[in-house]
Amino acid sequence: MITETIKNWLEAKIATEWLSSIILHICTIMILLVIGYILFFIGKYIILNLISKLTSKTETEIDDLIVKNYIPHRIVSIIVFSIMHRINENLFSSEETIFAFNHSILNLLVIIAAISIVDALLNFANTLLTQSKFAERFPTKSLIQALKLILYFFGVIFILSILLGKSPLFFISGLGALTAVLLLIFKDPILGLVAGVQVSANNLIQVGDWIEIPSHDTNGVVKDFTLTTLKVENWNQTISSIPMQTLISNSFKNWRQMGQSAGRRIKRSILIDANSIEFVKSDLMDTFNELPLLKEYLNQKEKELEDYNNSDTPNSKKNIQIQRRLTNIGTFRAYCFEYLKKNPSVNSELTLIVRQLEPTEGGIPLEIWTYSATTDWIAYESIQSDIFDHLYSVLHEFNLRVYQKPSGEDIKSIAQSS
Numbered sequence: 001m002i003t004e005t006i007k008n009w010l011e012a013k014i015a016t017e018w019l020s021s022i023i024l025h026i027c028t029i030m031i032l033l034v035i036g037y038i039l040f041f042i043g044k045y046i047i048l049n050l051i052s053k054l055t056s057k058t059e060t061e062i063d064d065l066i067v068k069n070y071i072p073h074r075i076v077s078i079i080v081f082s083i084m085h086r087i088n089e090n091l092f093s094s095e096e097t098i099f100a101f102n103h104s105i106l107n108l109l110v111i112i113a114a115i116s117i118v119d120a121l122l123n124f125a126n127t128l129l130t131q132s133k134f135a136e137r138f139p140t141k142s143l144i145q146a147l148k149l150i151l152y153f154f155g156v157i158f159i160l161s162i163l164l165g166k167s168p169l170f171f172i173s174g175l176g177a178l179t180a181v182l183l184l185i186f187k188d189p190i191l192g193l194v195a196g197v198q199v200s201a202n203n204l205i206q207v208g209d210w211i212e213i214p215s216h217d218t219n220g221v222v223k224d225f226t227l228t229t230l231k232v233e234n235w236n237q238t239i240s241s242i243p244m245q246t247l248i249s250n251s252f253k254n255w256r257q258m259g260q261s262a263g264r265r266i267k268r269s270i271l272i273d274a275n276s277i278e279f280v281k282s283d284l285m286d287t288f289n290e291l292p293l294l295k296e297y298l299n300q301k302e303k304e305l306e307d308y309n310n311s312d313t314p315n316s317k318k319n320i321q322i323q324r325r326l327t328n329i330g331t332f333r334a335y336c337f338e339y340l341k342k343n344p345s346v347n348s349e350l351t352l353i354v355r356q357l358e359p360t361e362g363g364i365p366l367e368i369w370t371y372s373a374t375t376d377w378i379a380y381e382s383i384q385s386d387i388f389d390h391l392y393s394v395l396h397e398f399n400l401r402v403y404q405k406p407s408g409e410d411i412k413s414i415a416q417s418s
Contacts, residue, residue, distance in 0.1 A: 031091070032102060036084050043076035062128075069124040071117065078113035081106055107162050115155040122147055143200075145227035146193050188243065192228035195244040204247060205230075210255040216242050263347035263371030264380050270391060271363035272329060276401040280326035287397055288331060293338040301326060301334075329356070332398040333366060336391060340370050345383040347371045363403030 051072050055063040066072065088102045122144050129140035154168075161168045183190065199205055205222055211232065212219045220234035230242045246252075258264055280288070288294050309323045336354045340346050350371040357365040368391075372383045395402060 029102070029105075032084055032088060032106075035087055036080060039080040039083055040076075043080060044073075047076060048072055065124055065127055069120045069127065071120045071124060074113060074117045074120050078110060078117060081109045081113055085110065104162055108159060111155065111158050111162070115151060118151055119148065122151070141224070141226050143196075146196070149189060149193075149227070188228050188245075192226075192244040195246075195248045196225075196227055199225075199244070199247055205254060206256065210259070212253040212255075213240075213242060213246065213250065214252075215250045216240060216246065218242060259375050261375065263350050263373055264375045266346075266368060266370050266372060266380075266384050266387065268384070268388065269357065269365035269367040270388070270395070271360075271403040272366055273401040273403040274359065274364050276399060277327060277329045277364070278399060280328055280331060284328065284399060285326070291335065291397075293342070294331065294335055297331070297334045297338065328398040328400055329364070329366070332395070332400055335394070335398070336366070336368065339390070340368070340387070343387065345373050345386070347373045362405075 052067055055067050058064075085103070085106045088099065088106060126140055126144040129144075157168050157171045160166070160171055205211060205225065207222055207224060209222045210220070211222060213232075218232050218234060218240040220232045220240070222230065223233050223239075224231040225244065228244055230244055230247065232240045232242065234240055285298075288298060305324050305326070333354050333356065337352070340352055340354070341348050346352070348370075351369060352371075353367075353369040355367050355369070357367050359365075368387070372380045374380060374383070392402065
């Protein structure tokens with residue numbers, strides 16, 4: 001055997017036994033390293049180059065992703081380590097100490113190579129899932145990270161079993177005593193993993209969702225979320241990194257459903273000055289008759305009022321003060337409804353309400369509750385502004401005024417008039 005030859009030569013040259021033993025170990029390792037280097041050279045510059053050329057000529061992208069994630073490289077590594085393992089058995093089996101030492105080193109390398117292969121396969125799976133539609137409904141990155149955490153955990157156990165010469169079951173059975181320590185060390189990943197599973201199972205968030213988290217002053221678009229962290233790009237272009245467990249422990253608002261719906265809600269009030277409310281007189285009625293949107297309403301309302309006032313309702317004929325009459329605010333409310341109903345930028349198939357709310361010290365709120373025909377943010381704001389631009393502009397046609405607090409100019413005018 002080759003070890004006997006090296007040993008005899010060393011004993012002839014070196015008298016000290018322990019020194020010759022050390023040099024013998026080094027020589028055997030050098031032999032294995034040289035053989036391993038030759039095998040790696042063959043694998044890297046011949047086999048891997050051939051694989052790269054073949055994948056570059058195909059039209060599919062899957063094989064390119066396999067090469068990009070270094071899966072062939074790591075497979076070649078474990079093949080080389082396995083061959084070296086066999087060579088070690090053939091060359092150094094007669095030397096028990098040398099064989100055992102080399103055997104342990106090669107076992108470690110095989111396990112590390114196996115872990116690296118599984119890691120590369122997980123990276124490959126993550127790339128495929130990220131590019132698929134499945135990624136929109138499931139946090140693939142969090143799942144891959146959880147699997148990697150499990151992979152590294154068991155990898156460390158196998159490595160320790162080789163270094164300490166114990167069975168992997170010995171370390172797994174001893175985990176019970178270390179549970180409290182492990183829970184303390186891996187508290188955030190565990191909480192994040194549980195939160196990630198709950199978020200995924202309930203489909204609470206997806207990449208691209210617009211969310212609001214008041215407790216963290218966050219309002220923006222979800223850019224990424226991992227096992228422990230949610231990354232949100234706020235509308236002011238800042239980035240918020242939030243623990244995943246926040247989504248379970250605190251409340252948040254997700255605007256996704258709004259974006260997928262047929263329209264976005266417009267809910268805003270016009271504060272009417274109570275002193276400007278009055279019954280409709282003849283001159284104001286002439287103005288209303290010139291508004292096409294009010295034609296149907298006025299005809300219906302006039303008939304309704306005439307029928308009521310000519311009925312046997314108590315005092316309806318005797319006292320004109322209690323007879324029903326048109327009001328400018330009621331007619332304006334009908335105008336708003338017809339205007340929104342016929343506005344092409346408004347989705348009239350959804351809820352459409354124009355209602356009068358409880359009076360406040362700031363006036364009488366006339367609330368508009370409707371939905372735009374689009375959920376695009378910029379278009380929505382433009383539609384909302386156009387609607388209220390028109391309603392504020394037409395308000396004076398109904399002899400109504402918008403309430404606003406006195407300004408400096410108002411006080412100055414009062415002072416000058418007095």
